[in-house]
Amino acid sequence: MRCSSLYVNYLLVMWVLTSGVSKAQEIPYLKVQPDRLHTAKEAEQEAKKKNDPLLLAEAFYLYGKTYVFTGDYRTAQAYYLKSLRIQEPRGDSFELSRLYVRLCESEERMGHFSKALQYARLSLAVAQRLRVDKDKALVRSYGALAHIYETMWSTQAQPRQSDFDRILSYYRKRELLCYKLKDTLGVAEVNLELGTLFAKVKDPGAIAYLEEALNLFTHNHKYGIQVNTMMHLALAYLSFGKPQQAFPILNKAEQIYADKKLNEYEIRLGLETQFVRYYEASGKWQQAFARLRKLNELEKIKLLADQNGAITRLNVEYETEKREALLNAQKKAIDLNTQNLHLHRQVAIATSALFIIAAGMSLVFFRLYRKNQRISRRNEDLVKEQNHRVKNNLQVVSSLLSLQSKRLTDESAKRAIEESRLRVQSMAILHQRLYDGDKLAEANLDEFIREVVTSVLKAYGYPTLKTQFSIDDITLTADKAVPLGLILNELTTNACKYAFPDTVNPTFSINCYRKNGKIQLKVADNGPGFGADQTNTGWYESDVAIVPVSFGMQLIQAQVAQLAGTCTFSNDTDGVGRGIVFSLEFKG
Template identity: 30%
Template structure:
């Protein structure tokens, strides 16, 4: 599937099938109709004949790979089935025939007729007082198509939700809320707030239902067979899939991976692995989005193996597309092409989305084989098919053909598709794809000589790229993946260890002691390396700044000399005025270069500090000693506080002052996330104060140490409390910083003013550096108050 909001569309397409249109992607068991003919479908009116008519009609609702759906023909079969059902008085088949006619009209975007057929069924259920049946009919109508702005869908869902709550059917209520959440993406132009609200409601219901599979999720069809809705799966999978799709729409691939791994773990540990085929498919997609193709293909193979074993292929078309793309990423275009050709030869029923994606995959295969004209033909075919699908897939077709043209230098052909993509509302395309569009537009404009436009798109590309894909998120994604793989390996080792015990208790103890000594030695070495790197970065920054100042001073002397000479040379006034203006122009240019160099310096310092953070994280992942690991994590937090200073400097218009309101909030939020204490409440009372970097750095480190101490010691054993941060200007250049918590306070035998711990020593040392007055009190918790005067330059400790 493409990386846009198509994950949501895929779920809805699958769910649509659960309510009415059988396909290879849905676990519906019906009799084989391959031998049916038009003649066998007409004759003595009985249920077998009606079923045959419906099956013939349903085959024409979907396209094949080479031809479009024939819904006019499908309607003829459905109408004949309706007539026969009415003649023999079979109510179930009559309603099924009417629903399928409604589906055929809805798929052709004929809402009045489609709704009219469904309302026949709804009114029949209302007359019988069958509220559960009315819910199913309304859901079937609302999930038949997923258009860009279907208010009729919303009305039907709201009615179904009210009925589900009236009869107390929590599983149906959960499904309806998820569907409403998915459609909120369309009705609210991709805004995830409404959808997230629905997700929380789904999570609450799923938690109440419990972790056991829901047997009432099996529903009987008119022919007596059954099919399964997603509510069959327990372990909060529905809610987590929903939240993962919301994270995808936000561009937060880290959070998406978190939710999918949660589903996989629960399914593996539950002893009920029925949904593992779909869970592995979703996990393979998550790794594919992150560029970890070796892992993605492993889980795709697992999904395919489980699907074949069950005989049910929930995601066969989507899986085939992703498998081919993954093989291409691994540099295997011929293998990918053979895989796709085998899929197409099976002549399976497709959706229009399937056909579009298969055309793109064929295009990518031929591109990899350097058969560019054939590849272009397939990409153009996907654009042609995009008229039959929703806007999300249409954007995918435009983006893929743009990638192809830009990659081969055909900028003129790519330009109109990029123009269409840039005209799409911002939230209709996920951030990672919008970043790519700006990058391609930059390359096209540069090649065509539109340099001003190219610069604007490059700036947008950089801004979006820095905001979405930063080192912190990459670190978290790696941590999630490593954690899952480590847990899997630990489970395997545990099973093997039960059968084979090769080590005595004495040898195990010796190995643990040796390993602990190694970790401590590595931690000390890492700390020394970190210190050397920090000193090197500081010295390099000082040398660069000193060199820039020397250049500016030399140029200023030259300007002054020229100005003095102009006062004494009247006869050559015109010529000297030109020289003077040229020198002033040079001065402005140098000032601009100085500002650019300062920005670049801050940017590089920030990047270097983030690299140090990543090194510390990598070192920490191998530590078993809790104290060593805690020391590494606290060092990460200190480096992050300094890196945040330089990030804000190069992103802001000012190069020497920091907005403390945003800075304090970001430090506190980062620490709370780092210690996984989202239950701690935060109260901010920070004036809009901009501080010089010489004061902002010590204050940021003081804030880091104080909040770290509160999170570590003030709220033990899951205790909930409040962190209060206050930063006020009490007079001209006179400031007061207060960091307080309502926790358990210091131990009775600890004097904070005499404590020699690293954290308290840093707080006292940094307070002295800025000539501040530090006061630490304990009344209902701990309160640290620091007053200082900004005009006085901070003292550098000896």
């Protein structure tokens, strides 16, 4: 009771001194960083020179950020409101949503939670109406709402689970958007926020989130937020009763703060707060008291910066009373250590159980994976066997047709049988390609086309004919390769019958390529071509074009329709006697 009374007297003295300082001299804010102030002034001068109100609003925004870093929230808020008077009448924009977030943060720091929540909701409403940079704006708005709700939840005498779930949901939405935008720093910030939140409810997973955030900020050389993350990580270790792990982190954070000359109020305030907590947890009361003095000097800035003063003053007094109680609670510290040891044992047991479950699940998944592999190999073998049998059956049909042809004496009948045999042969070639290829239901067009054309030329006595192939590396499914093979078989057969016999140096060219998602096939010969009186839908037969009711043309048209494509016949050039070009286009 005596110690508590002395400490109350100390607080009264500090309050009198604080009041006296506020009247006798300026508030002891941290120094304004010259580079930030210079950037804001340059923007303001350029805006006035160009008479650009939006640039002037951005300059006021930069001024506000500059004074936030010094802890002068009243001045920062004044600049933010100047920017708001320009931005708000111009309607929804990313900049307006961002400005509402900054206003929310300043009001929150001054203890005006209801006003801060109002600004956060305005920011979200604007962000949801945006079309440009909507996701970027939503990331900031969700973060602002989560922060203010978390601050209000932390002040509850008995924090409600429903409020915690709402905070977590906003952080998760923010996390998803950061991953969608591939925003590494945004992901790091969310990890920091989630780690801080979980540390408050003594969730061991907080450490992993904070360490991941620290790694990302360190990798990107973001020293200010790196130090802030280290403070939260140290606080998490303290919460879990590991002060020996917190101390080196705090020392390193303070060293970075000094080396990089950060000079930011919130970071300095946080460092002093965590050092006080560490020394309290370690029972080093003298060092805790020394740090507490520095902390009180910094909190004086926030106390005097509060326009109304009452809310912040009550918070400072409440926090001070809590620290006084902790300084005189050595016995409670020992009890807390005992509880932490018990908790560690429980965590170890839970971790072991999870490891056993994970090992069991891994074994189950491994067996399922092996089973699926066996099924896949079996299915592959079955498909190959099916293709092989179909190929053999087609070969048998082809052989039967060949034998039947030899027994016939009528030339027209023999020719019809031979043409049918070649059509069957083209399908057999396809199934041979499917059986020999790596892909079960797809054939390589280059190999397939060459083999179909070569087999027809050989059957008609043109094995050495000059044939030009220009075929892209294309694979085609069996349901499209069959009609394509029949078309090629028909075109090659008719070229052998009507184009090559009366040509001195017969040539045959086949071009196949993919363009704009479609496969284009061109087949050309150097035969007599169409006559001047023939239509481009005719067909060779004894140098006379016939109408498309011939079987060959009907077959080609049927296969083109099956491919859902289009085809044309034309002379190779505008002259007569230079061959025919067949063009086919279909989606492949």
